[in-house]
Amino acid sequence: MKNVLLILLVFNSLVVFSQKGTIRGTVIEDATGETVIGASVVIKNTINGVSTDLDGQFSLQVEEGTYDLVVSYISFESLTIQSVIVKSGEVTLLNNIRMRENSLQLGEVMITATATRKSEAAINTMKKKSVSMMDGISAEKMKMTGDATAVEAAKRVTGVSIEGGKYVYVRGLGDRYTKVTLNEVDIPGLDPDKNSLQMDIFPSNLIDNIVVSKNFTADMPADFTGGIMNIETKAFPEEELFTVSAGFSYNPQMHFNSDFISSEGSSTDFLGFDDGTRALPENAKAAVIPTPYNGATPEQVNSFVNEFNPELGATKQTSLMDFSGSLSYGNQIKLNSDNSKNPKLGYIFSLSYKTDYKYYDDVTYGEYQRKSDPNDNELVSANLQEGVLAEKNVLVGALAGVAYKTNLSKVRLTVMHLQNGESKAGQFKIDNNPEGVGQSGYFAESNNLEYNQRTLSNLLLNGTHRINTSGWEIDWRVSPTYSTSNDPDVRSTAFTQTATDTFFAAGGGGLPSRIWRSLQEVNVTSKIDLTKDYKLWDEDAKLKFGVSHNYKNRNYEILRYDVQFFYPQQWNDYDPNNILTAENLYPNRPNGIFYQSGNADPNPNAYESSVNNTAVYISNEFSITPNLKSIVGIRAENYVQKHTGRDIAYATGDEVNGKNLEDEKVLESLDFFPSINLIYAIAEEQNLRFAFSQTIARPSFKELSFAQILDPISNRSFNGSLFTYSDWDGELVVTNVNNIDFRWEKFMERGQILSASLFYKTFKNPIELVRIPEQQTSTEFQPRNVGDGQLLGLELEATKSLAFISEKIQNFSVSGNLTLVQSRIDMTDREYNARKEYERTGESIKNYRPMAGQAPYVVNFGLSYGDVEKGIQTGLFYNVKGAALQIVGSGLTPDVFQDPFHSLNFGFNKKLGEDRKTAIDIKIANILNDKVESVFKSYEAADQIFSSLNPGITFGIGITHKF
Template sequence: MKFNFLYLIFLICSLGFAQNKGKVAGLITDADVNNEAMPFVNVMIKGTTNGNATDMDGKYELSVNAGNHILVVSYVGYEPVEIPFAVQPNETTIVNTSISSGSVKLEDIIIQGRVSRAKESALLMDQKNAIEMKQSIGAQELTRKGVSDVATAVTKTTGITKQEGSGTIYVRGLGDRYNATTLNGLPVPSNNPEQKNINLDIFSTDLVEYISIDKVYGSNLYGDFAGGNVDIISKDYQGKGFIKVEMGGSGNSNAISEKDNFKLQGGFNSSGFVSRSIPNDPLNTYNFQTLSLEKKTPFAGNFGISAGDNYSIGENGKLTLFGTASFTNDYASKNEGSAASGINENATGAPGQDGLYGRKFDNYTSFSYNTKATAMANVGYKINTDHKIKFNSIFVNSSSQSTDNYSGRIVDLADDGNGLIRRSTFIQNKLFINQLLGEHRFSDRTRFNWGVSYDKVNGEMPDRTTNTFNEGANGFTINSQSAPNNNRYFQSLEETELAANATVDYKFAKTEDGLFNGKLTVGYNGRFKKRDFEATQFNVKTDISYLGTIVDPNNLDLFYNQQNFNNGFFKVSTFRGGSEVASSLNPQTYAGDQNINGVFANIEYQFGPKLTAVLGLRGENSVQNVSWNTQLDPEGDANKLEKNAFLPSLTARYAINDKQNFRFGVSKTYTLPQFKERALFVYEDITEVHVGNPFLYSSDNYNLDLKWEMFPENEELISVAAFGKYIQNPINEVTIASSTNDISYINTGNTGYAAGVELEYRKLLFKSGSTDANKLTAGLNASYMFTEQKLDSEKVKSETNYQVDFTHSKGQFTGASPLLLNADLTFVKEFNENKSSLSTTLAYTYFSDRVYSIGTSNRGDLVDQAVGTLDLIVKSKLNSKLGLDLGIKNILNPTINRVQENSAGDVNVLSYTKGLNIGLGVNYQF
């Protein structure tokens, strides 16, 4: 009876206690991001341990005793909010609120909070809640996939590939001229005279917090947009003081296998910092640097250090400092190669048949050494809870030294296939970026953001050498039938750009719960670019009496020296003439200036709990001036291109439910030609020549996007997108009839279009425990695209000085791969007892055949054939401070092929393998 009595008392007390219970529930939103739902926010009853985190949809629910309480809402990097509320027995009290980072308390800012903003889960939530259609890839994903540069990073997202051998990317099949690059929302200049955008592989991912890719146009972006805008968000430190050191080594299988033959031109140091210029009196004396090759040991390394700290200033102020510096190098080799140019329709490929091949090299090899030195400093100052300014400064010095050997047939020079052309090239690019950014909150309705930048690029190609030989029974002789066959080439580019952004946000239509349904944004973008480019080529022509002299291609200093110059073995001249011509040392030049001013207005409005839309209008004026004085036009000339554009855009998001969105976007944009595309200047490679077209003009683009996406669980995504682009007067690279496959830039027809479908799937396959420490995840994204444009020879002839006869009446866009594929599988295991962990990722990338250049004069298109690459990345933490990394890249080592299409069968014009890259690294954080 005693037991039953006690049990009865316990039951009665429990029932009474339950009757005094109630619930508090609600939604937490982010005031900084359109009041979108925030996951992982801490919600707690003040003075108790009763708390939880919001779910993926920003919702929470807590069971509490009836009575008065205070709800504490906090998130790292955001201001905590305390909200009094009352709960009645057996009832639920709804408490919704928004939190903001604009008035964050100093003690709440810790490094873990900043890192979480770059997590894949956090970026997925940003993607889910954003009105616009965008994709982002953060530091966490870049690390586990072993990505070391931004160019490779963006290819891990849907619909983006990188051009082989460069940092140029293609977004939805549209190449360099159709895309844009920004850093923290401000434009950055190109470091290459042949490109609009900076080579993205110049940016190490050590500098990156995350990368955002906009494929759908919004009026806050510059109107020169058709493919996408890549915005690199630099790391911003907010934590306790630290110092991290990392180092490693790597090797390339091709380079190591050729270690006995791995030779580069002497006279360049291994740091990548070189000072070399045109020697004094180059036409009357021979003071050029050595031509001899030096043997290299092809094992590479890297070293990096980063540090950060913060300091309180007064009651609300805070100063944050972050800096990082690194140096990396690598050796690479292209083996088992071949190259050719000048192939006509129905070519059999047989050497010696004039008109079939201008040049056919059955043996092509390339040895290269690359360096990258990077330094970044960030200084942030929070004046008070409503005003912040930040200064970013980045310096990058990149260099590439290569020796390329082409052996085979050279029409009219080595028709028997006994020719050899050697080109040694050193390229150094220095980029200096300076940005000042400000954020100001004047009220809960009004914000003002601004940014200014001053950037400078110096690109140098000092003393590129080209030498041509014939191989006979007794050895090699110099082939100098044409003066440019042997030359030394000096090229220099300087570009400066000033840019400014300013936006004002005003929220309106306030609701009963203190949120706003509407926001008006007005703003201005401006960029002012100036480029100066000059090049001088010294042609070294051997006297006919010495053309039979046997020389050593690896030690040409024995022939090209001051004594032989004095004895008349050879002469030096430029395209303007020799020393007898007063203007002979005047370089070939082109200069360009471009001013773009744009004003815009966006109206964002939430029509209900499901539908939100943004209407944008932009007016933009662009003026581009180009002048030149080159070997194609020694007298010089100039022209002007002006564009006034009115660019509307509309994007909308319809939330089908808590986990699904449907998105829509439509816009008008345009595409400007670039300086180098309009300047009448020749860029010469061994197998092809690029030449500018002064008659080139802009295209107009009309864009449509549809997307459905679902977020089943944390870190999971299923999405399907469809897009279409209608382009008036599209610009393409076109092969001009010549023996060397000259390529220019042409408005090839009146219209063209692209249409495609993109799929993305991210799945958590396995998870053990209550944390994310032990899991197996998979990712797959794929895109299929169809492009077609009309090719009109008569249009080209009427608009330009070029005589172009297209082989076909229609074709694909250059650079457009119909099928793109990325897949990855990652296993993560954490050993909590000593804070050690292991992460292993297998990543695969594939692109199908894509047109490199459109064929003319019965020549087929030049096509880059499909390539698939496989990488294995292993990262481990031995303890909380020490880590080891292993990377094996390009495991499949596919053959890279470029072919010219031919009715009798495709003919190979370029072929090589790159080899495997194996790297091992160690890092330690103090």
């Protein structure tokens, strides 16, 4: 990469050898916000000029000096931009030049060349003229606010809330109903089981815009309901970009803490991957491993145990501060010195590195049950786990892009690689209560060691071609992605304690175990869209149609090995790091430790799944009257999901009652998704919108499988939906959604907006995570279709400058949005009857409940101050979601709700120096020091902890310099 960068730098310097300066800009239509293709941009009183390309952009090279620039296009008012100052070897950027239709033949309009500060007005134009109900944030706005990453920028978008500092949810709906695309292409995130792409991996200086569409149109993928967010990365930097940034964060609870716990790790952990230290021993892959019971010699058994890392317990270290850094470089090159010809080459590179430490010293995982006595409302503890949890996370990202553009064509190639490594260590005291149903009753002290490494490599090849003046435009995209997620050597060790002894017991804290998990996934998306501009009833119209195909393939495997004891146990100390010492290994007495494989052949915890999704669509955008626009369309998706896997019964030899699938279809459907959008312009700056559409939510790979995935930290298990139980037939189907939206919106100057939205959705066969009633001795969950659902929501949003109060506070603005939602699931008979079985005295159980994952309200509020002249941007931002049903209870086990998390954050950005090329960022996160908690809720009972973490208050400072 260094050599490529050097070549481009040299090439760039040769191109500008004449010491000319460059004028660049973008010409857009004021009424629609769309770019103007083929506009003439000429130095006044000369023939030196260019035409705007298919992005409405131009690049003009001239000698150093001051010029007047004339911008003209047929049927538009000509503009003369006065006093454009050009310096040798530098770029003068004019940003968005807005042209108005020349309906009154007013002639030439004179403006002065200054850096435009109407970026929010441009975004508002895009919102106003968009065919869907959308919100967004531009690159100019991100530059002004000083947001360092996409996730920081996204939180400023109306209706968006951030989960875990990485993922976006829209309108309070959970991950299943929110989708994130990159450059309009569906790619998996670092977490293979989430729809949302991890947003904190993209530096904001590489982003052109972030747009959230809140309703469906036929050219979009149909598998979203709350909203679809698209991140568009830069292809052609408007000016030379060479930016370096670094930042540090300090949390008094987490950093420079000598109680931080960890494990030894490998020499490459700091780069986000394991160097092989945690790899599964080669002999463990054999069909039969050495044990005392299969004829292996004592030496073979002993040697095999010694192949495993003997570290089973966490050790104390001192944590460091969080660090983030990035380097970005990009530019565009004019490939012909003749301004009449316009081929250009753009390129951009970025490297980013992040590492953070988290330490929670009061973690709680609880399991609670209702009592059998209907007169006793209080919950009883079945299992309580309390202790400390430490995490170290490393994220390395690299992005490189190159694009070639002429006036009517553009081809771009973007390559991205992400590497993420996360190590965890936990130490817990476990109190298992014999009064709980299915509980044996014991105390235990556990140590858990985990490491997860994930990679994602994505390539995007995209071409856009305008066919002369025919009105046809072709856009094609091909994007393959390869991703992995591996958990090498997950170790769980828990000493069980009784009144007289401490030992390992399968019926207590469990035997020491090790797990290796591996996942590989290939995702290939290809699509082509054709657009035809034409006239209908003397008004502009647009016909759009296209085809796409998405292929996914996933291989997943879990291998497990348990410690066994050939002789009675006897322990001199209870340090887990002394368990695998020489005197405890077979054939030595006492203990006689050896490893036993927990893997049947074929492995019930291995599967391969694939998806082929072919889609075609057609839509037409036209005006019924001058003030009423209609967008109607239909999309068809043929979706086929296949699965290879088997259940435990089949894997252990029961071929009669067991189930085994060999590349069998577990989901096949041809679905049609109609959509209609109506936009009525009440006035120039006001719209009324109506939209109806049908969308879908489909099960993920792991949901349509026989997988059983244990979380060693919380000791909770996820079971695939293909397992059958007395109250579940193993038939998981898709969720069909009907969407109706109304919206009134008013746009004002300087990015101010008022809007009110009403939305209604119905859900057929929604998928929710359910506590499995039959598994009473362990905590297991399964995705299931529950009764049909519906929700009704109201969304209010406003962004308003305080200038209307006084000009002295004109730089202050308030922004906020409030989403209120009433959701309802009509229960199935089996769920209703299970709840009635544990009905409390005085309680009247209805046959409906709230929808899982849907918050009853979402509040976003911000108070901002911005002074462009002083280079200051600061703000205080608050977000909270109402208590949302997280896990559906089973009757004996109450529902689990995620409590509101009151997030209050402060940000300050100051640009320094005359040229404003250096910026300082100061941030304070979680000012209210709120906890992240989920609780069991039951009729007139005190809430009890399901999970509790305290993230503490974080102080951050960063510096960015643009060379």
